[in-house]
Amino acid sequence: MVNHDLELVPGLMTTRAEVGAAFGGGLFGGIEPAPGSDMVLVYSDPKVGELHGYTFDGQAEDDDRGPLYLYTGEGKAGDQEFTGGNKALRHHATDGRTLQLFVADGNVIDPITGKKKKGKRQRYIGQMILDPEQPYDRRRAPGTDGVERSVIVFHLRPDPQATFPPKFTPADAIPPATAHAVVDLEVETEPETDTEAEDAVSTGPSSSQVETEEHSTDETVANIPGGQRTVQRREGQLTKAYKAHLVAAGHTVKRYQISIEGVASTLKTDLYDVTDNVLYEAKxxxxRDDVRMAIGQLFDYRRHIDAAEGLRLAVLLPGDPGKDLRALLDTLGIALVIRTSEGFGGFPLA
Structure with missing residues (x-):
């Protein structure tokens, strides 16, 4: 039976047992809908994530919408889905529940013996909501079985309706980038979407054309419905085909996922040929704009990759970009692989 005699004030040090006695909820789950109240209790423990090889949880840098806390969803092995606690967190607002965030902060100490007791202290951060614009993203991380899988990383913001603002400490910040580990490649030919129909958001179709600036060019820009998806589909199919080509040649192919200190999103490369130590960016x-973007991405990725010494860079394209762009890549020391009617041509196949 709950008693509701625990006053939740940001910065409060408590235990899960005390919170459970006051509001309900279990003692072990990371996301606990409290049956004795209109709350969803979220218990974050970044050190647990470190044990599994990822460090997504914590306070990211403030942005134009204010403080942001990242929280990895439930599910120890296999792809995480919007079931159980993940579903309760995803739909807390529509279910009429507030979101209360706690962070593990040291061990519980017996005041008499001074010895550690079972369980951890919980520091109350404050009342939160899911970011209305980007409530979550998906990332790659190992499960308890060591197999790479897709995890849900929720984006939590301070609840503007809360009585008190959240209280963070320097220890809550996301640690420096350490997730340079190569992960298995999963080629996505379509942008990833939520499987639950009510979560799908659409702004409706749009189509417009704008004139180019007066630069003596015959090029125009067309924002066609589905146009970007078409490009993404081509890129995904190209990447998938080239991966198969490398694997058939006996190469090991992976990809890099890079976490940046204090930044909410991760960087994900296209192909990384482990055998030849080559990082590919496909378009x-x-x-020209796509080739230039590929160049910038490769140089950005290289700064954060542990294997940067001796790492070779290459751009993968569906065809010949022309003499000038080939010269540009050559000047920068970036190799070029293109798709041909016979398969693929260029570095390192020539």
């Missing part, structure tokens, strides 16, 4: 077209 679905041979347009």
């Amino acid at each position: 679905g077209t041979v347009r």
